[in-house]
Amino acid sequence: MLISSYKASQRTSVPAFEFCAGRYACTKFKGLHCGPSYAALCTMNEEALIKEFREHFNAGEVDKAHRYENEQLMGPFKPLVVYIKGEAIGCVDLRKSPNTISGFVELAYIYIYRAQQGYGSVVLAKICDLADSYNLEVELDAVPVSKFGKPMPIEILHGFYRKFGFQNSEVVGSNMMTRYPNA
Numbered sequence: 560m561l562i563s564s565y566k567a568s569q570r571t572s573v574p575a576f577e578f579c580a581g582r583y584a585c586t587k588f589k590g591l592h593c594g595p596s597y598a599a600l601c602t603m604n605e606e607a608l609i610k611e612f613r614e615h616f617n618a619g620e621v622d623k624a625h626r627y628e629n630e631q632l633m634g635p636f637k638p639l640v641v642y643i644k645g646e647a648i649g650c651v652d653l654r655k656s657p658n659t660i661s662g663f664v665e666l667a668y669i670y671i672y673r674a675q676q677g678y679g680s681v682v683l684a685k686i687c688d689l690a691d692s693y694n695l696e697v698e699l700d701a702v703p704v705s706k707f708g709k710p711m712p713i714e715i716l717h718g719f720y721r722k723f724g725f726q727n728s729e730v731v732g733s734n735m736m737t738r739y740p741n742a
Contacts, residue, residue: 608664608690608692608695609653609654612686616641616643618640618641619640620639621637621638621640622640622650625668625707636668648671648673649669649671649678649679650669651682653665653667663695663696663737664690664697665699666699667700669683670707679719684723687723687742694740696739697725698735699720700736701713701716701720701735702734703716717734723742724739725742726738
């Protein structure tokens with residue numbers, strides 16, 4: 560049995576027994592055998608990470624100004640407003656993509672309302688800490704948002720993510736980045 564990647568450019572297919580024994584194994588459930596119950600436990604990790612993130616930042620309402628439904632090359636995104644000390648500091652769409660293998664969450668969208676105040680670092684550090692504790696990868700498409708003013712230059716954006724352990728894709732021209740657990 561082979562488990563295929565949701566992004567062929569990022570991963571290759573691996574035998575299922577290697578999937579369980581390799582970096583995709585859930586540390587909290589080691590020793591379990593491959594199969595639907597193992598996949599369900601990994602999915603539970605992803606859902607638990609997302610739930611814990613939402614609780615930490617009191618994220619529940621969708622930021623309608625940053626919601627994208629049918630725009631070309633965008634979305635659909637439904638970013639939730641995140642709060643620090645009661646103040647709305649940005650919005651984030653952190654999710655498990657449906658119909659994909661377990662072992663990662665996708666940071667589909669992040670926008671910080673007031674740049675250069677450290678809020679982006681606080682949010683990203685929490686995502687990385689949670690991903691480490693659940694032994695999950697974080698994937699993102701590092702493309703600047705230009706709809707709400709001057710976008711961050713792409714080189715600076717990639718450098719920002721690299722500070723948190725994200726690695727650029729090996730695919731030429733791709734803006735995909737991955738952070739492996741405990742990077």
